Amino acid sequence: MSLHTFSDTSIPMTVARAQTGEIYMHNGNDRPQRWDGITAATEHSGITAPTTEVTAAGSGSGSLSGSYTVYTRFIDDDGIPSNFSPSGTSLTLASDAQVDYSSIPQPTAGEPRVSLANGGQIQLWRNTDGQEITWYLDATVDTGTTVATSTKTDAQLQASTALRFYTADGYPNAMRFTPPATEYKVIVNHMDRMWFAGTTSTDADDRNTIMFSEANEPESVPSVNSLTLQEDGDEIVGLMPIGPYLYILKRRHIYQLATSGDPRRDASVVLVADRGCLNQRCWTRVESTAFLLDENGAYVMKGSEVQALDTPVRNFVTDQIDWDDHALYHVAKDADQELVQFFVTLGSGQGPRHALTYHYRLNRWSLDSFASFDAKASGEAEISGVMRLVIAHNSQLKIANDATVSHYDSMVPFTYKLGEYRLLPTHRDNVRRFSIWFDPISSFSIYAGAQEDSSSSSSSFTHTQTIRVKVYWNGSSTAETPLLTQDNEKGVTTTAGTAGYVVDLSNTEGFASFRFDGGLDTDALNYKTVAFELSGNTSRPLNIHRIEIDGVQ
Amino acid sequence: MKPPLATVTISDFNGLVSNRGRFPETPSDALTQTNIRCLHKGGLSARKGLESVSFSTAVSYTDDLISIYFYDYSASTQYIVSEDANGIVDAETLA
Numbered sequence: 001m002s003l004h005t006f007s008d009t010s011i012p013m014t015v016a017r018a019q020t021g022e023i024y025m026h027n028g029n030d031r032p033q034r035w036d037g038i039t040a041a042t043e044h045s046g047i048t049a050p051t052t053e054v055t056a057a058g059s060g061s062g063s064l065s066g067s068y069t070v071y072t073r074f075i076d077d078d079g080i081p082s083n084f085s086p087s088g089t090s091l092t093l094a095s096d097a098q099v100d101y102s103s104i105p106q107p108t109a110g111e112p113r114v115s116l117a118n119g120g121q122i123q124l125w126r127n128t129d130g131q132e133i134t135w136y137l138d139a140t141v142d143t144g145t146t147v148a149t150s151t152k153t154d155a156q157l158q159a160s161t162a163l164r165f166y167t168a169d170g171y172p173n174a175m176r177f178t179p180p181a182t183e184y185k186v187i188v189n190h191m192d193r194m195w196f197a198g199t200t201s202t203d204a205d206d207r208n209t210i211m212f213s214e215a216n217e218p219e220s221v222p223s224v225n226s227l228t229l230q231e232d233g234d235e236i237v238g239l240m241p242i243g244p245y246l247y248i249l250k251r252r253h254i255y256q257l258a259t260s261g262d263p264r265r266d267a268s269v270v271l272v273a274d275r276g277c278l279n280q281r282c283w284t285r286v287e288s289t290a291f292l293l294d295e296n297g298a299y300v301m302k303g304s305e306v307q308a309l310d311t312p313v314r315n316f317v318t319d320q321i322d323w324d325d326h327a328l329y330h331v332a333k334d335a336d337q338e339l340v341q342f343f344v345t346l347g348s349g350q351g352p353r354h355a356l357t358y359h360y361r362l363n364r365w366s367l368d369s370f371a372s373f374d375a376k377a378s379g380e381a382e383i384s385g386v387m388r389l390v391i392a393h394n395s396q397l398k399i400a401n402d403a404t405v406s407h408y409d410s411m412v413p414f415t416y417k418l419g420e421y422r423l424l425p426t427h428r429d430n431v432r433r434f435s436i437w438f439d440p441i442s443s444f445s446i447y448a449g450a451q452e453d454s455s456s457s458s459s460s461f462t463h464t465q466t467i468r469v470k471v472y473w474n475g476s477s478t479a480e481t482p483l484l485t486q487d488n489e490k491g492v493t494t495t496a497g498t499a500g501y502v503v504d505l506s507n508t509e510g511f512a513s514f515r516f517d518g519g520l521d522t523d524a525l526n527y528k529t530v531a532f533e534l535s536g537n538t539s540r541p542l543n544i545h546r547i548e549i550d551g552v553q
Numbered sequence: 554m555k556p557p558l559a560t561v562t563i564s565d566f567n568g569l570v571s572n573r574g575r576f577p578e579t580p581s582d583a584l585t586q587t588n589i590r591c592l593h594k595g596g597l598s599a600r601k602g603l604e605s606v607s608f609s610t611a612v613s614y615t616d617d618l619i620s621i622y623f624y625d626y627s628a629s630t631q632y633i634v635s636e637d638a639n640g641i642v643d644a645e646t647l648a
Contacts, residue, residue: 001643002641002642002643003633003644004641004642005639005641005642006635006642007640009619009637009639012619012620013620013642014620015620015633021626023624023633025633025635025642035644037624037631312572313569313570313572314572315571316571328619339590357590359568362592362593362594363568364567364568364569364590364591365568365569365570365586366568366569366583366586366589366590366591367585367586367587368588369587369588374617376618376619376637377620377621377634379621379622379623379632381623381632381647382623382630383606390623390632391603392617392618392621392634393603394617394618395613395614395616395618396605396606396614397605397632397634398604398605399604399606400600400601400602400603400604401601401603401604411602412599412600412601413587413588414587414588414589414600415585415586415589416583416585416587416589416597417583417584417586418563418580418581418582418583419573419575419577419580419582419583420576420577421561421580430559531575531584538599541598542589542598542599543597544596545595545596546562546563546595547562547563548561549563550559551560552559552561553559553561
């Protein structure tokens with residue numbers, strides 16, 4: 001169901017859900033949208049107030065006397081109002097019988113939420129003689145109606161719905177219904193309020209400002225509901241609510257905001273980290289720990305404690321990630337596999353096609369590669385009772401294959417290369433052997449050309465799962481090429497002239513080994529180091545349990 | 554057969570440790586580890602392939618998806634996505 005079309009598509013929208021269930025969407029350029037989860041389209045978040053004033057005059061002969069000010073406001077079919085009209089209409093009554101209202105301001109076509117078709121109404125509010133603290137609902141008309149009358153005396157007004165113009169402590173009340181500003185691209189829900197940040201304005205004064213809604217009124221954001229952080233040469237790019245705190249994310253700093261309920265009165269903001277965040281999508285949370293990505297790499301934050309995470313893979317951070325193209329980078333949690341994934345671009349000129357992947361229980365890194373797919377967004381969803389990571393792969397939503405279902409048409413290429421080991425001196429007792437233990441995989445049928453980044457043909461063939469083990473001597477980038485085509489009867493074959501020893505994973509023993517001692521190679525005496533690279537393509541759960549390399553240290 | 558003079562055993566796979574150059578700090582450091590993960594101590598597992606999510610109704614998009622937001626509604630999981638070039642915001646239900 002297509003809900004809306006944003007005119008600006010350069011910035012991913014952020015979405016937050018209010019306690020009442022409404023969903024709010026911001027992108028920093030188009031007017032924010034709200035959706036009730038049911039209807040066929042979104043509508044504007046917040047209602048723009050009347051810009052003109054009603055005409056009011058007394059008529060007839062009666063008991064109405066006094067000086068008044070009349071305001072109008074729009075209200076939608078959910079009872080959500082706009083602000084009062086800007087200045088109000090002065091009205092003096094002298095023994096009049098009624099008040100005649102005319103030229104009642106009407107919503108523009110750009111405010112369909114309060115159109116007649118959508119059940120919109122217009123309210124007229126009048127104070128009582130001699131006071132300008134409280135206004136009372138004098139009359140309500142349907143949108144489209146431009147005239148109305150009222151015969152209410154002050155006593156009758158006071159029995160009507162009342163609304164203070166300001167709260168008792170001086171904050172806007174009748175004028176608190178200002179719609180959320182368009183310029184903020186980030187929205188989060190925290191402590192019964194919506195919070196807004198990440199301005200797209202070019203005004204330097206705005207980049208340190210966040211705004212917040214009234215409590216339980218996500219569309220009421222008066223200008224006084226703002227906080228401006230100190231100028232530190234940085235800009236706010238995101239908000240991260242964790243527990244009682246709202247963390248304000250800048251590119252290179254993080255501030256912690258605490259409030260006990262009314263941020264205008266009691267908000268405290270302290271700098272907690274000299275690390276930051278690339279954008280609103282570059283953080284995720286595992287239990288009480290936040291995982292973030294900033295321009296210095298990946299790190300974790302717990303409370304105000306910050307710890308670098310990416311030391312083992314610093315070369316990716318410093319040499320390979322394209323930091324000029326981070327608008328679409330994102331960080332996601334895969335709770336099912338206990339992973340946090342940092343989706344980035346290696347190289348340039350493309351979307352995120354790789355994910356630095358961190359196992360947060362084992363503290364292990366790996367790299368995921370999605371070939372020619374751009375993974376520009378991710379999210380977590382409950383699928384079949386399990387929280388699963390969903391990745392946007394170009395124009396499709398995808399999840400990892402569940403081994404219990406028959407989706408075996410996507411072959412994943414993998415590579416695993418160990419470092420160099422020092423060879424022991426050549427000796428007749430010093431056998432050089434590579435051994436590997438694995439879960440056997442029976443041969444299976446697969447579609448020809450099946451890769452997860454390309455369409456497969458409809459014809460299938462029987463595939464025997466293998467791992468190719470390449471041997472590299474003395475730091476060479478060129479793998480050894482076996483001289484013979486042979487089967488060593490220990491689950492390994494070679495092809496003359498083709499690099500690598502091919503391990504057959506259909507071997508039910510779950511074990512294979514081969515000698516690499518260069519017994520046929522006259523240069524063996526000159527070998528000092530050796531490295532091994534395992535690679536293959538698989539669409540089956542492929543598990544390696546142990547590798548042993550004899551004759552090295 | 555006599556035992557080898559020395560053996561390197563890799564059973565506690567240490568994950569990708571690419572910052573040290575050619576020589577690992579521990580024997581089980583990997584210089585390259587792409588699409589294969591350490592999902593439990595003592596094992597390597599190839600990354601699972603990806604399959605398309607199933608929807609309650611047929612859905613297809615023409616442009617790259619750049620935003621996803623999931624939420625629970627009426628005992629089902631719904632999602633909202635926005636497309637890149639055409640800016641369309643769409644809401645659907647997972648099967």
